[in-house]
Amino acid sequence: TSSGSGSGAKVLKVGSSIDFAPFEFQDESQKDYQGFDMDLIRAIAKEMGYEVDIQNLGFDGLIPALQGKNIDVIISGMTINDERKQNVLFSDPYYQSGLTMVVRSDEKAITKFSDLKGKKVAVQIGTTSEAEVKKIEGVEVKVLNTPADCFMELKAGGVDAVVNDRPVNDYFITKNGAQGVKALEEKLTAEDYGIAIGKDNKELQEKVNAALKKLKENGEYDKIFAKWFGE
Ligand code: GLN
Structure with missing residues (x-):
């Protein structure tokens, strides 16, 4: 993972295909990327002590970008499957x-x-x-x-x-x-969604899983879920 500038905060480089509401999208009223995945990855990064830098990439370009180390993680409504597991690690499932x-x-x-x-x-x-x-x-x-x-x-x-x-x-x-x-x-x-992480980055996978677990325990995950999927 890269180190940030100025403040010295660590930066988590996130790739997402911002075309998948309500998980990741952009609307005219707000320039920040919005959605369930966006809130979740921001909360995970915060829990880990990282800032996020979210890059909008085509869905089929996400795994290549991760393999090329242009990004550290993918969150993009990405289904955990065996084919992808040959190329990336996945976090624990976060959405059915x-x-x-x-x-x-x-x-x-x-x-x-x-x-x-x-x-x-x-x-x-x-x-x-x-x-x-x-x-x-x-x-x-x-x-x-x-x-x-x-x-x-x-x-x-x-x-x-x-x-x-x-x-x-x-x-x-x-x-x-x-x-x-x-x-x-x-x-x-x-299908279950997971956060994809570089194949050689088991340490980051563990950090992401620990943060996700914490957010499930402390009610933060439920809040984000209710915001996007509640009645
Ligand atoms: N869940 C589907 C997949 O992983 C679609 C994801 C997407 O289009 N963002 O292939």
């Missing part, structure tokens, strides 16, 4: 997620994942959605840069469905009040 599907409100032919055969589906590049949808036989997969691009493509009629993380789909529809689309109930997968 999974994949669901969004279709146009007037869609009749698609009510479940097995209806996707012969259909066009948009997914975000480098995600578990891309990997999982490519496993379904007979689906034409359109790989786009962000979930927003995927939703736009759905509304424009370029695809028949979007597969993406459940909480992000739900937030897009309920909080953002997206018109003309609906989320389906069925879950394709259950």
